[in-house]
Amino acid sequence: MTACDDCLRRAQLLRILAPRIAELSTPRARGARMLLALPDIELVYTVAGSRAAEVQAQLEAFDPRAMREEVVRAHLAATCRHDAAYPERLLQLPDPPAALFMRGDPALLTGVSEEPAVAIVGARRASTYALEVAQELGRGLAVSGVTVVSGLALGVDGAAHRGALSGNGRALAVLGSGADVPYPRSHRELYARVARTGLILSELPPGAGARRWAFPARNRIMAALAEMVVVVEAREASGTLITAEFAAGLQCQVGAVPGRITSAGTAGSNRLLVDGAKPILGVGDVLDALYGVGARPEPPPLRVALDPIGRAVLDAVEAGDSPLDACVHPVKDVRAALGRLEVLGLVRRDGLGGYERTGLRCEPA
Amino acid sequence: MLASMATFAIEGVDSREVTVEVDVRQGLPVFNVVGLPDAAVREARERVRAALLNSELEFPQKRITANLAPADVRKAGPSFDLALAGALLAASDQIPTNELGRCALVGELSLSGALRPVRGAVAMAAGARAAGFERLIVPVENALEASLVGGIEVQGVPDLRSLVELVNGRWTPEPVTEMSAVDAEPVRSLDFCDVRGQSDAKRALEIAAAGGHNVLMVGPPGSGKTMLARRLPGILPPPSFDEALEITRIHSVAGIASGSLIRQRPFRAPHHTISPSGLIGGGSIPRPGEITLAHRGVLFLDELAEFSRVALEALRQPLEGGGVEITRGQRSLSLPAAAMLVGACNPCPCGKPRDNCACDQVARTRYQQRLSGPLLDRIDLICQLEPARPGELISADALERSAAIRERVVAAREGQRARLDGTTATCNAEMDAPLTRVHVRMSARVRARMLEGHATTGMSARGHDRVLRLARTIADLDGRDSVRASDVDEALSYRMSSAWRAAA
CATH class of the missing domain: 1.10.10.10 (Winged helix-like DNA-binding domain superfamily/Winged helix DNA-binding domain)
Structure with a gap:
């Protein structure tokens, strides 16, 4: 598994521009979304504006070998869209990540082409009910051999990962920071557990801190990797719904767990159901959506x-x-x-x- | 005229020096005691007066002022009587003062002038030795335990009259001799062979005893949890002299000592209605709690899930650190609390055997949640008991006796003692993180096995170390120096009773 010089340069460009993109992005981050589809030069001029020349100079000084060494030092591995290990599913994005950095078992990444992956997403400040549901979905799917994708965030994301780990299953976390940067910090232990048996993935180069725009950006990767996105609990106009929006634009089903109609915390996920998302009342509903009603894959012995x-x-x-x-x-x-x-x-x-x-x-x- | 005497007051399981000053001068006959005395100390006036008169000594009809210094520390209990009487005798010229210079006095007076034993004689003797006293005079019943400390001359005095004779050089007490026959072990203690079946729990208790680990027995009523726990002291190694002295000192402070060296490890089984301060110690004048009384022995909490949450959570710190810090008002005390915790509880609220259990999952989970995660994290072994089968109950097979198990335990502890020589730990369970890293040696393959278990159970860092220590003990029982994969597997199986851990 390798990453080519061009793709590493793109990653470096993201690193240089990261602080400036934060200023550009709108709350719903559509700016960032379209932005990442731009070729390097245009991206430089759009984001850096008057300081484009400066950025350009920095970029020209970039040494791919140095970054490769950096990747090794950070105990990471890298791949890029010109590499065989790069999952084809990501290429359906208008703005696929150029390079991917990871820690853990890379087989999980290549595996998403054959074995289905499901993204379980939801609010950071989730209800106990949502945490329970996320954990049970994570465990149930993992036991059935489905790769559980989430974002390692507080709340629903963390619960989904924990469930997947408790089912001895495959847990894949896509981060909005560098793949070697556990974020949020309180999930360091969870990060370590996922890295040990699952996979941590990020399009940002090693050491990159978490940026506001990077979260909707990683949501697009989750949606592209997964065959289905399950929204466990979301408010209206929340980051979780961005993932669902991405999913709707890709070959990815959207499911949502019904919540109380009187609660603002579940208004977003309930709205998805009204708009035609699949109601998810249990692991069975997700498996039905993936494999057809009643059909189940045999777990590998x-x-x-x-x-x-x-x-x-x-x-x-x-x-x-x-x-x-x-x-x-x-x-x-x-x-x-x-x-x-x-x-x-x-x-x-x-x-x-x-x-x-x-x-x-x-x-x- | 002024005279002073030294005595000692109990503070936790230690003692501090108190100086009793008595001033006798012309004036209206009154007897005042100052220096924060409690009711028992104020009443010492009446005891001292009657004891003096009944011992054919003179009680001066003058103005008597007694001060207990330092004056800002509360004085409680009757153990100051003897020093007060001594200082009064000296101040009224009935005994020579120079004789009692480097000597401390402790004892309670009865009205007849006889001396009654006091609590905490061991701690007082240790305090007196540390403070540089050469001689300690105690009631004759306390002489034996006080002399255990060594390094200080202990004289047992039966009454006030004898004290006067002693000081005047007209009488010497008999030297204190250890009465070994009194504290020999009971001929037949409770034996493991009384318990039929339950081989799993027996194995768990053997491991727990061999490494000093905390253990929880889960099983329906009548499966033998309490029987097994009560037999645990019988397979523990006998305490070393220093440990025996610590035990005696604590029990002496609590007033439950026999008067000589305690050679058996304590077994404490408080009822589940106990308060937090009853369990870990406390009160306005802090006294040791059950966990301190169980120091170097076993603290057995039957019906663990019925204990109040506050009481159980209070156990967390002592279980980890082997000591309790109690802060009350202006004073803070540290008490030793290196006890093995043995818990027992039912698997569910109805307590019926598995096949008849009528509890639903919610009721069961709620019951199991009464034990918090942090508390369970400090328990190394969770073992399961099923009701013994009728065949086992009437079987005539001879079961293994405690003596045989104890031999293996002692051998395992022997190895640990040699390994941990020169450190603060005395058994595997007391090893801290750095010691664990040094002393739990395993091959790379076994380490990988450990990591696998770590990943699937998601245990805490503390849990990880505890599994390592448990595996170390299992290897010790086998007399092996290196830890094998099977040791780690076995340790993990006792550790992760997922039902309970998941609920917590």
Whole structure:
């Protein structure tokens, strides 16, 4: 996976112009949206105005090698739209990001072409109900093998990521800051967990701070990556609705979770339903929209070598027996096996602390 | 004429020096005590008067003023009686003053002149030694425990008359001897072999005992949670002399000591209606709470979910730091609180076995939410108990006895002590983050295993360290120096009872 010099230069240009774009963007950021479709030269003149020459000079001094080194130092990887790893879905945008910077498992990015991804978005100041729904949707979709895309923001975004992680699934976070900059800071731990098992993605070069215009800009990436955008809770005229608007313009379905009609917090998401978004009452509705009503993909079996005790314990759980009673092995071995199986996602605890089998199949490695 | 005597007042589980000054001069016969005395100290006047007269000593018919210095600290309790009487005797020339120069006196007087034992003799002896006193005179019942501290001559005196004889050099008390027969362990303590089945909980308690970890037992009523918990002290290693002394000192302050060295680890099981200050200590004159009384032993909280939230949350800091800081008004005290927490609760409000449980998910979640996340985070092992099956109950098989388990625990602790020599920690559970990094060695493969568990359970940094320490203990029980993948797996399985953690 590589990024070409031109695309890296474009990323550098975004870095140089970032503070000035903030001044240009309107609250609904349509300015930024159209802006990013402009070629480099025009972008320079539109944004920098009288100081265009200065910016141009800075850009000419740009050394792609330095940025590549910077990427490595920040423990990131980079790709660009001329690279095979770049997801085709992004090219449907009028203004696809030139370079993409990421940390985590790059297979998630290439995977969006074959396996569907769903973006779960919503308000930062969300109700408890919305957080619950987002987490359950995230978990349910992740368990079904769907990549869960969100923006790592407070509220609904964070809950969706947490749900995906708890389902041992694929979590993809698109940031409005550099991919090595956890934002918001209170989500540092969540950032680290996503980076460990999922993927953190950004079109901004390493170290870029969060800018106001960058959030609607990253929303377009989320909408383009996903096959469906689910709005869990949104006010009228909110950033979340921008994502839904982007989605409507792409080959991307829009779903919304119904909320109280008396609450301003859910007015935006309810409005989407009136305008024809798919009502989402559960994970099933999203899966129906992705695969057709009632059709479900088989979760890929886990390929893992289990020792005989692990196998025996798994069989006991499968049969509905208490593994500690059913197995003749010493308690410590059964406990170790249960710990392993739970980490692998093959068993889970029921509400009373007993063990039950998850839907994940297991094949010998 | 003026005379002064040194004595000691209990403060937390320490003591501070108090000087009793008595001034006797011509005037109307009155007896005043100043220096922030409480009611018990003011009543000392009557006890001292009667004790003196009943000991055939003279009570001067003069103006008597006693001052307890420092005068800005509240004085409570009857332990100042003896020093007050001594200072009065000296001030009225009934005993020579120079004799008692580097000597401190502690004791409660009865009206007959006999001495009654006081609380906290160990702490007072330690305080007196630290303050540079060479001799401590205590009621004869306190002599043994006070002498445990060492480095100071302790003399046990039965009554006021003997004190006068002692000071005049006409009588010497018998030297204090350790009575070892008294505190030998009970012949038959509660044994693990009394509990049928529950091999999982037994294993969890063995690990907990081996590393000093906190443990929570979840199971329906009658599955043996309380029985198991009460048998835990029987598999803990005996306390070292220093630990025994700490235990004795605390129990002596609380007035529950036997009068000699306590050689058994304490087991405290407060009722769930206990107040926060009852649990962690407090009161206007702060006294140690249950967690301090359980120092170096076991604090067993049966029906953990029924304890008040405030009381449970108050436990968080002592569980992490091994000590309690109490601030009351102008004073702040730190009390030791390195106890093992053992909790027990039902899996759901109805408490019926799994197949008959009638609770819906909401009721269950609400019940489980009573234990907060931060509290659960401090519990290393959560184990599950099912009702014992009839076959197990009537089986005649001999089960493993506590003595055999204790041997393994002692061996595991032995290894830990050697490893942690020269640090503040005495067992794995007491290791702090840097110690954990140094002493939990594992291969890269095992580390990767740990990270996997970390990712799926989303545990906190504290939780991560706690799993490492638990895995360390499991390896110690096996006598291994390096931590294996199976140790990490087992530690994770006790750690993440997802039902409870998710609810919190």
